[in-house]
Amino acid sequence: MTFDLTCLSTLRSDKTKIALSLEDMERLESFFRESFRIQKLPDNYDLLSLIRDACGRATAERYRDLDEKRGQVSGSGDAAEAKKKFFDLISADPLLGLVHSTRWPFIIDSAAYLTALTRALELQGPFLDIGCHGGYQAICLATECELEGRGVDVSEAAVRYASTQAKELGITSSRLTFDSRRIGDEMPLGGYRLVYSINGPITLDERSFVELLNVLQVGGLFVWVGNASELNFAELHSALNRVGLSLLLADVIGGWNGKVFMARAVLVIGYQQISGESQDVGTELDSVWQGFSSYCNVSGRGSSDKTLSKYRSWVTFGASEGERVRV
Ligand SMILES: C[S@@+](CC[C@H](N)C(=O)[O-])C[C@H]1O[C@@H](n2cnc3c(N)ncnc32)[C@H](O)[C@@H]1O
Numbered sequence: 552m553t554f555d556l557t558c559l560s561t562l563r564s565d566k567t568k569i570a571l572s573l574e575d576m577e578r579l580e581s582f583f584r585e586s587f588r589i590q591k592l593p594d595n596y597d598l599l600s601l602i603r604d605a606c607g608r609a610t611a612e613r614y615r616d617l618d619e620k621r622g623q624v625s626g627s628g629d630a631a632e633a634k635k636k637f638f639d640l641i642s643a644d645p646l647l648g649l650v651h652s653t654r655w656p657f658i659i660d661s662a663a664y665l666t667a668l669t670r671a672l673e674l675q676g677p678f679l680d681i682g683c684h685g686g687y688q689a690i691c692l693a694t695e696c697e698l699e700g701r702g703v704d705v706s707e708a709a710v711r712y713a714s715t716q717a718k719e720l721g722i723t724s725s726r727l728t729f730d731s732r733r734i735g736d737e738m739p740l741g742g743y744r745l746v747y748s749i750n751g752p753i754t755l756d757e758r759s760f761v762e763l764l765n766v767l768q769v770g771g772l773f774v775w776v777g778n779a780s781e782l783n784f785a786e787l788h789s790a791l792n793r794v795g796l797s798l799l800l801a802d803v804i805g806g807w808n809g810k811v812f813m814a815r816a817v818l819v820i821g822y823q824q825i826s827g828e829s830q831d832v833g834t835e836l837d838s839v840w841q842g843f844s845s846y847c848n849v850s851g852r853g854s855s856d857k858t859l860s861k862y863r864s865w866v867t868f869g870a871s872e873g874e875r876v877r878v
Pocket residue numbers: 634635638658661681682683684685703704705706709732733734748749750751752
């Protein structure tokens with residue numbers, strides 16, 4: 552399989568086309584709310600109070616301690632263990648939903664983005680979600696796009712939760728499997744046509760890309776979502792070229808989480824050497840963000856609509872403001 556380069560080039564020049572209809576967005580939002588309790592929190596929410604009310608004082612204190620600890624030891628030899636304890640803790644309802652709701656613009660946008668990209672490029676499975684946590688994006692792809700796939704995460708508690716959710720939604724383990732692995736462990740080998748990592752453990756360096764090639768099919772796509780501050784485009788291009796990968800498209804997801812605007816870069820990478828790669832990535836990222844700023848500044852815009860996925864729906868599918876977009 553190879554991806555459709557004409558379609559990719561159209562999407563690169565107008566990224567608002569990587570969009571779901573407003574009806575699809577509403578279905579996605581109710582799926583996240585009903586299945587995972589992940590939803591837009593009220594503006595200026597106080598997370599610890601919400602956790603205390605929903606889960607009790609002891610859980611709120613444990614959450615605060617583990618969250619502080621993972622910040623303190625970040626980058627040290629204790630970081631992996633601290634992260635694992637934190638992600639294990641937030642792998643049960645209702646804590647999972649509350650904590651992930653603070654990351655609403657990443658969760659809803661990444662699910663909408665993957666779904667829209669899969670449909671636009673007619674991507675096929677199987678897919679691999681690296682660092683899947685509770686499996687929300689994987690389950691979404693399995694149901695919205697009927698793809699088969701696998702989610703892996705180092706947290707056994709998260710993987711157990713994901714498997715239970717999939718089962719409850721009637722998804723068989725032959726269609727979607729979850730298991731606990733670390734990158735660097737032997738990963739399920741080969742043949743994945745779509746691999747993605749959303750705020751996950753994949754770093755943008757040659758060592759990580761070589762591991763990726765063990766699982767990605769030739770002609771397949773890798774979608775990376777992460778912190779833009781990790782990006783050094785010159786180094787990225789040369790690391791990709793050395794291993795035979797190409798940067799096809801750079802984009803942004805994110806939006807208003809009730810307190811701040813949160814943004815993450817999206818890189819769509821192909822396991823195929825092509826000409827006409829995305830070069831001016833900074834400009835590509837800025838062009839999306841600027842249109843979104845104007846959209847958010849329209850007076851009366853509802854705070855739950857201030858995500859890039861809603862903006863893309865509105866530009867691409869919205870009939871007229873006030874008619875189809877709730878403001
Ligand atoms: C910030 S969370 C992101 C989860 C999910 N992809 C999302 O978008 O919400 C990072 C996830 O990566 C997992 N993780 C961390 N290091 C890992 C590794 N080496 N291998 C697999 N998963 C890992 C963590 O347990 C955690 O669930």
